[in-house]
Every structure is written in structure tokens, then in C-alpha cells.
Amino acid sequence: MNPQSLNLYSYVKNNPLSKVDPDGHCCWDYITGAAGESLNVVPDTLNAINGAANLALSKFTSYQIPMLDRITPDNNHDSQAGANFMAGPGVVAAMMVPVGGEMKALNLAEGLSVEVRASAIEKEAGIVAKCSDGALSRSANKAETSIAKHSEILRNATKEQVKSITEDLKKAGTRLEAIRAEQAKRIQNAAQ
Amino acid sequence: MSNIETDFLSEQSREWVREVSSLQSRLSEKLIAIGFLNLGEDDPISHHLAEVSYAGSIIAGRLVPQFLKAEGTELSDVAVDLVEDLRELREAIEAMESSLLRLMNQLNPDGGLPRSGVPHRSRPASRV
Numbered sequence: 001m002n003p004q005s006l007n008l009y010s011y012v013k014n015n016p017l018s019k020v021d022p023d024g025h026c027c028w029d030y031i032t033g034a035a036g037e038s039l040n041v042v043p044d045t046l047n048a049i050n051g052a053a054n055l056a057l058s059k060f061t062s063y064q065i066p067m068l069d070r071i072t073p074d075n076n077h078d079s080q081a082g083a084n085f086m087a088g089p090g091v092v093a094a095m096m097v098p099v100g101g102e103m104k105a106l107n108l109a110e111g112l113s114v115e116v117r118a119s120a121i122e123k124e125a126g127i128v129a130k131c132s133d134g135a136l137s138r139s140a141n142k143a144e145t146s147i148a149k150h151s152e153i154l155r156n157a158t159k160e161q162v163k164s165i166t167e168d169l170k171k172a173g174t175r176l177e178a179i180r181a182e183q184a185k186r187i188q189n190a191a192q
Numbered sequence: 193m194s195n196i197e198t199d200f201l202s203e204q205s206r207e208w209v210r211e212v213s214s215l216q217s218r219l220s221e222k223l224i225a226i227g228f229l230n231l232g233e234d235d236p237i238s239h240h241l242a243e244v245s246y247a248g249s250i251i252a253g254r255l256v257p258q259f260l261k262a263e264g265t266e267l268s269d270v271a272v273d274l275v276e277d278l279r280e281l282r283e284a285i286e287a288m289e290s291s292l293l294r295l296m297n298q299l300n301p302d303g304g305l306p307r308s309g310v311p312h313r314s315r316p317a318s319r320v
Contacts, residue, residue, distance in 0.1 A: 135268075142273070148205065160233060
């Protein structure tokens with residue numbers, strides 16, 4: 001685990017006072033291909049989880065968890081700053097935790113503090129880093145299946161069961177996120 | 193990109209959903225009936241215990257026999273399934289552990305021990 005991945009200000013090059021990234025898209029602009037697209041596993045996975053949770057919640061309350069925006073390229077950022085940022089260990093940082101505003105939204109959506117979420121992802125990252133490429137790929141399928149199964153089971157859940165099932169969904173989401181980040185990191189390493 | 197679609201679950205996944213749904217409902221009803229839970233109260237036991245019960249039966253009845261028979265690619269698939277199922281099992285046990293302890297203590301208010309602190313079954317027979 002790269003400790004830089006826990007640096008919440010990587011996206012503004014450690015200078016949150018003079019630089020801002022209000023929409024959280026800065027680092028995205030310079031990630032391309034499969035590695036870049038894999039960042040969207042975060043909002044995609046959590047939207048699937050939130051969608052399933054909303055379905056279950058709608059039986060008991062009018063409250064609905066807001067959906068997250070997918071991360072998309074934005075050409076209005078300073079490309080040199082982004083190129084410098086992405087050239088270093090910030091690649092891993094971007095994959096693992098701080099994607100500016102998106103990450104903040106994710107933590108809010110999951111009801112987790114930044115520290116708790118970073119700790120959960122770090123724990124998963126430590127496990128997936130030890131897996132072979134083949135095992136990682138199959139584990140990703142298992143995590144996706146787990147999300148699908150738990151989403152389905154939420155449809156018939158009673159109010160007493162919603163919290164436990166949603167927690168399982170979040171765990172599977174965190175696992176999938178860690179696997180995708182590790183896969184993206186390996187793609188980046190292979191390309192260098 | 194992840195392809196999370198609940199409409200295209202495999203038959204094995206559908207079986208998991210059916211079995212766990214059914215079992216967790218029966219467990220919730222039981223926990224409410226014995227007064228451990230109030231209606232609508234969060235219940236960490238029923239879903240996780242249903243998962244553990246079903247995963248245990250799958251490991252014993254399907255995965256371990258498959259592992260013993262399999263070779264090549266199938267063997268590597270079974271190994272991943274085994275590891276992932278064991279991991280989910282461990283997480284489920286950890287998630288419900290404190291609630292299970294509370295349930296056990298509620299149903300055994302004296303802790304199941306006689307005043308001497310020695311469990312009934314292991315108490316030596318009197319020689320008198």
C-alpha cells in the first residue's frame with residue numbers, strides 16, 4: 001500500500017490552499033484506456049448498491065440515497081499539472097482513494113468517514129495485492145456476483161434485514177473496488 | 193466495466209437468493225417470537241446466520257467434493273470459489289458475533305453454570 005494513497009490532497013498536488021478541483025475530475029483527464037475507465041467502478045458499484053438499497057428502503061420510507069455521477073474526462077483542467085501528478089506515485093493514489101469531489105460523495109453515500117473507508121480499502125488492497133492475475137479476475141467475478149445476489153435479496157428483505165444486507169453489499173463493493181484498482185495498477189506497471 | 197445485473201443471475205446464484213431469503217425470514221420470525229427482537233428492529237443475526245448456514249452446506253456438499261475431483265482449470269475455479277466463500281463466511285460470523293453472544297446470554301441468564309462455576313455436564317459424580 002502506498003501511503004501516498006491516503007493523502008487526501010494529492011488531487012491538488014498537496015496544495016489545497018492555492019489549487020482546487022471542485023468537480024473532482026482533475027486526475028481523470030490523464031488516465032486513459034482500461035486503467036482509467038476502471039476508476040468508474042467506484043461510482044458504478046456504489047450506484048448499483050444504492051439502487052438496490054433504495055428499492056428496499058422505498059418499502060419503509062420516502063428517503064432515497066442520492067446516485068453518484070460517473071467520472072468523465074474534462075478538458076478544462078491544466079494538462080501539465082495533471083501529467084506531472086499522474087507520472088508519479090499519484091497513479092496509485094488516484095486509483096485507491098482520493099478522486100476529489102467524487103470521493104467525498106462516495107463517503108457520504110456510504111455513511112462512512114474518510115478514515116474508515118480508507119482503512120477498509122487499504123485492508124482489501126493488502127489482500128488483493130497478494131493474488132495472482134488469474135485469481136484476481138475470478139475474484140472480481142465473485143464480487144460482482146455477490147453484489148448482484150445481495151441486490152436481489154434486498155428486494156424481498158424485511159426492515160429488520162435491510163441493514164445487514166446493505167453492509168454485505170458495501171463490503172462486496174469495497175472488495176471489487178480494490179480488485180479493479182489493483183488490476184489498473186498492474187496494467188499501468190506493465191505499460192511502463 | 194462492472195456488469196452488475198440482477199436479472200441475469202446464474203442458477204446457482206438464484207438458488208442462493210431463494211435459500212437465504214427463505215431462511216433469513218424464518219430466523220427473523222423466530223427471533224421476534226422469542227422476544228429477542230422487536231418488529232422493525234435491526235437484526236444482524238438472521239441474514240448472516242442464513243448466509244453461514246447456506247455457505248456451509250455448499251462448502252461441504254459441493255465445493256470440497258468438486259475440489260477432490262477437479263483438475264486443471266476447473267481446479268483453479270474451485271479454489272477461488274472456496275477461498276471467497278470461506279471469506280464471506282468469516283465476515284458473516286464476525287458481523288453477527290456480538291448479537292449471537294447477546295442472544296445466548298438472554299436465553300441463558302445464569303450463564304448456564306451452577307453456582308460452583310462448574311458446568312453441569314462436567315460435574316463429577318458424587319461418591320456419597
